[in-house]
Amino acid sequence: MSAPYPHLVVRIYSAVYQREDIAIESGQPEVHVGFRSTYVRHPEPFTEEGDISQDCKDLLVAGVIEAVRRTGHRMSLVWAPNACMLISTQN
Numbered sequence: 001m002s003a004p005y006p007h008l009v010v011r012i013y014s015a016v017y018q019r020e021d022i023a024i025e026s027g028q029p030e031v032h033v034g035f036r037s038t039y040v041r042h043p044e045p046f047t048e049e050g051d052i053s054q055d056c057k058d059l060l061v062a063g064v065i066e067a068v069r070r071t072g073h074r075m076s077l078v079w080a081p082n083a084c085m086l087i088s089t090q091n
Contacts, residue, residue: 005081006052008038008064011074022060024052031063033075061085 008020023039030041040063042056052060061077064087068075074088 006060006077006079008033009076009078009084024056029059031060031066033064033067061087 006022008022010018010020012018020033020036020038024045025039025041026043026045027041029043030039032039040056040060042053042059044053045056047053064075064077067073068087068089072089074086076084076086078084
């Protein structure tokens with residue numbers, strides 16, 4: 001089951017956005033961005049404190065950048081209520 005953060009907001013077209021929950025799993029490094037199937041897998045996805053590890057975050061960012069390039073849709077990674085990262089083909 002996915003936690004509320006992080007999640008992805010995908011801009012489908014003007015004024016139409018879609019929220020995608022992100023499952024965080026342990027395993028071989030992999031990111032998949034897809035309709036209702038977005039996940040990041042990393043050998044050590046969490047720190048001892050239970051936060052997402054920096055390596056896992058970096059892997060997720062790289063995967064979202066690749067998805068933006070592939071689909072052409074702008075996406076925002078929402079890390080917390082007041083922290084997000086916009087990723088677009090114009091960046």
